[in-house]
Amino acid sequence: MNRLSLRRGVIVALVVIVIALGLGGAQKSTNSIFSPIDQVYKYIKTYFYWPERIDDQKLLYGALKGMVKELDDPYSEFMDPQDYKQFEESMEGKFSGVGIEITIKDGVLTVIAPLADTPAEKAGIRAGDQILEIDGESTEGITLSEASVKIRGPEGTTVTLRVRHKDGTEEDIPIVRATITVDSVSSKTVADGKIAYIRIMRFDQNVSLELDKALLGFDLKDMDGIILDLRNNPGGLLSSAISVSSRFVDKGIILTVKDRVSGDQSYWSTGNTIPNLPLAVLVNGGTASAAEITVGAIRDHDMGILIGEKTFGKGVIQRMINFPDGSALKLTTGEYHTPNGDAVQGIGITPDIEVGEDGDPVETAIGWIETHVGERMPIAIGNQ
Numbered sequence: 001m002n003r004l005s006l007r008r009g010v011i012v013a014l015v016v017i018v019i020a021l022g023l024g025g026a027q028k029s030t031n032s033i034f035s036p037i038d039q040v041y042k043y044i045k046t047y048f049y050w051p052e053r054i055d056d057q058k059l060l061y062g063a064l065k066g067m068v069k070e071l072d073d074p075y076s077e078f079m080d081p082q083d084y085k086q087f088e089e090s091m092e093g094k095f096s097g098v099g100i101e102i103t104i105k106d107g108v109l110t111v112i113a114p115l116a117d118t119p120a121e122k123a124g125i126r127a128g129d130q131i132l133e134i135d136g137e138s139t140e141g142i143t144l145s146e147a148s149v150k151i152r153g154p155e156g157t158t159v160t161l162r163v164r165h166k167d168g169t170e171e172d173i174p175i176v177r178a179t180i181t182v183d184s185v186s187s188k189t190v191a192d193g194k195i196a197y198i199r200i201m202r203f204d205q206n207v208s209l210e211l212d213k214a215l216l217g218f219d220l221k222d223m224d225g226i227i228l229d230l231r232n233n234p235g236g237l238l239s240s241a242i243s244v245s246s247r248f249v250d251k252g253i254i255l256t257v258k259d260r261v262s263g264d265q266s267y268w269s270t271g272n273t274i275p276n277l278p279l280a281v282l283v284n285g286g287t288a289s290a291a292e293i294t295v296g297a298i299r300d301h302d303m304g305i306l307i308g309e310k311t312f313g314k315g316v317i318q319r320m321i322n323f324p325d326g327s328a329l330k331l332t333t334g335e336y337h338t339p340n341g342d343a344v345q346g347i348g349i350t351p352d353i354e355v356g357e358d359g360d361p362v363e364t365a366i367g368w369i370e371t372h373v374g375e376r377m378p379i380a381i382g383n384q
Contacts, residue, residue, distance in 0.1 A: 074104030081326030083145040097152040098175045101234030109139040113232035113286030123175045127286030133162035153177050187214035191366050199229035203236030203290035208243040225278035225369035235289025245297040246270040254297045259334030276377040279304030280365035288312035296338030302378030306351035308361045315344030
């Protein structure tokens with residue numbers, strides 16, 4: 001598509017591309033429901049009093065962002081080249097910002113989770129916080145891309161977020177931006193070296209390799225069990241969720257995706273290569289998306305017990321469609337269900353043993369594992 005067609009057809013061609021999920025070009029129809037867009041553009045070009053303010057590219061991107069926003073889906077968005085570049089940087093695990101994963105929930109900008117050991121976590125940002133203002137400006141009606149641009153910035157600068165916590169209290173929280181480097185996996189031993197503790201912070205493109213390194217660092221044949229900590233894990237890539245789940249699920253379905261194009265499509269475990277030791281999985285309200293895929297697979301195959309708080313409840317799948325100019329469309333194209341057929345979207349996953357913020361889920365997990373030393377999963381976890 002050349003620049004002339006962008007100027008004259010504005011967004012009609014790309015609209016059809018969006019509807020077709022990026023499959024080839026499209027012809028402009030004079031009888032299209034989108035014809036008024038072309039007419040509005042022509043009126044702007046002809047009559048707008050300050051022609052120097054007219055930027056064809058910005059008009060195009062603005063129209064596309066508005067169109068996707070009207071889907072009323074917090075996970076779908078059109079990203080201009082700058083937005084998409086920031087998105088890619090965040091998935092690579094290094095960027096300048098405060099270290100939070102955000103979404104739009106019930107029409108309000110909401111924190112899915114603060115990333116571990118980041119300025120946001122240290123400043124007191126919590127999973128489930130609603131961000132009401134950014135540097136004194138209301139977030140009402142804001143998009144995820146707009147919020148990301150406002151919250152991110154050069155290292156050493158400060159952004160102030162006004163948040164409403166789950167208990168209803170509000171406060172202004174100043175956060176000094178920093179270069180955020182997120183290691184997908186950290187690990188150590190607990191309980192006098194008898195239990196392997198693995199924390200996965202996000203399901204990025206490197207998580208499988210980092211998880212394998214962590215597992216190889218333990219002498220699992222001499223371990224009593226494994227704690228898998230997925231608290232405040234906002235998710236990430238579907239492929240990474242399947243790969244991580246396969247490390248703990250011997251065989252069977254990891255998840256089933258339902259979409260309009262392919263119908264139901266099931267993804268299966270590739271088979272684990274580690275001993276099926278007693279496995280305790282830690283979850284909370286910041287456990288979301290790809291992390292919930294792994295949680296659901298482990299639970300439904302009785303490969304581990306869930307400890308903590310109810311998960312976030314993001315059970316939909318997005319597809320990324322890239323355009324030649326560097327922009328992209330992130331579009332919700334399906335919903336996933338756990339192996340037992342349970343929906344997650346808007347519901348979440350309830351743990352087997354509930355431990356609130358005042359409790360210590362790690363100690364609870366150690367206690368549970370110590371009562372099952374020598375057993376192999378699956379354990380009859382319903383009989384506690």
